[in-house]
Amino acid sequence: MPADDPTASPAARLAELTRRLAAVERRIDVAVERFAAVRPTLIVVSKFHPAQDVKLLAQLGIRDFGENRDQEAGAKAAELASDVAVPQDLRWHFIGQLQTNKARSVAQYAHSVHSVDRVSLVTALSRAVLGVKEATGPAGRPDLQCLIQVNLDPAATAESKGRGGALPADVLALAEQIVAAPALELRGVMAVAPLGADPEPAFAALAEISARLTATYPWATAISAGMSQDLEQAIAAGATHLRVGSDVLGPRTVLR
Ligand SMILES: *Cc1c(COP(=O)(O)O)cnc(C)c1O
Numbered sequence: 291m292p293a294d295d296p297t298a299s300p301a302a303r304l305a306e307l308t309r310r311l312a313a314v315e316r317r318i319d320v321a322v323e324r325f326a327a328v329r330p331t332l333i334v335v336s337k338f339h340p341a342q343d344v345k346l347l348a349q350l351g352i353r354d355f356g357e358n359r360d361q362e363a364g365a366k367a368a369e370l371a372s373d374v375a376v377p378q379d380l381r382w383h384f385i386g387q388l389q390t391n392k393a394r395s396v397a398q399y400a401h402s403v404h405s406v407d408r409v410s411l412v413t414a415l416s417r418a419v420l421g422v423k424e425a426t427g428p429a430g431r432p433d434l435q436c437l438i439q440v441n442l443d444p445a446a447t448a449e450s451k452g453r454g455g456a457l458p459a460d461v462l463a464l465a466e467q468i469v470a471a472p473a474l475e476l477r478g479v480m481a482v483a484p485l486g487a488d489p490e491p492a493f494a495a496l497a498e499i500s501a502r503l504t505a506t507y508p509w510a511t512a513i514s515a516g517m518s519q520d521l522e523q524a525i526a527a528g529a530t531h532l533r534v535g536s537d538v539l540g541p542r543t544v545l546r
Contacts, residue, residue, distance in 0.1 A: 358386025
């Protein structure tokens with residue numbers, strides 16, 4: 291596997307992940323204390339890293355994992371679901387740009403989608419989750435938790451959306467669609483800080499958008515923000531979910 295030394299033994303990799311995870315948890319502790327914040331949920335972004343790493347992190351108590359490509363996520367989720375040595379309460383968070391034709395696949399394994407950014411995707415996800423529910427019966431999957439990805443690039447327009455996401459002005463209308471859609475649950479907002487810009491104003495803007503959303507939908511309190519580089523700034527701005535990849539798992543140097 292790319293960034294990981296393929297010759298490393300599982301024990302050595304477990305030791306490395308233990309050390310890296312502890313360092314990230316310490317950073318979170320310090321920021322939570324400093325900003326008197328509520329401790330956010332740590333989602334470990336496992337993209338480009340093997341299912342074996344997810345298995346080791348599950349041994350370390352992690353249950354929330356983030357993926358940004360359906361094919362990779364679906365394969366990992368299926369591999370781990372059939373492994374009796376893996377706890378079966380893992381939650382897969384889909385955090386990448388999502389095409390509507392992947393909705394049916396994502397509905398098979400995802401607990402949440404953080405990258406809901408347009409009405410056509412809401413419709414596709416609702417239909418897909420309903421399909422899974424019908425196929426699996428009442429004990430089947432719960433409603434899919436949906437976060438609206440917001441584009442925080444101040445230069446973003448409907449034509450150039452940069453790193454993806456709905457424009458801030460479109461968030462409430464999209465929320466209304468999610469709330470009206472069967473089998474979906476509106477959870478909150480998500481954003482990636484614009485590349486090369488100070489994350490602080492971006493996360494402050496996200497907090498304001500979240501406040502506007504919860505004024506209408508008081509339960510939709512999730513704020514998914516903060517990655518390896520900017521988790522402190524995200525905690526300062528009230529993040530409820532962090533999405534941390536490389537600082538836990540190491541660099542993703544080679545594409546598969
Ligand atoms: C890859 C990714 C992350 C994790 O980024 P790191 O810098 O590795 O922590 C978080 N959010 C999204 C949307 C991603 O695609």
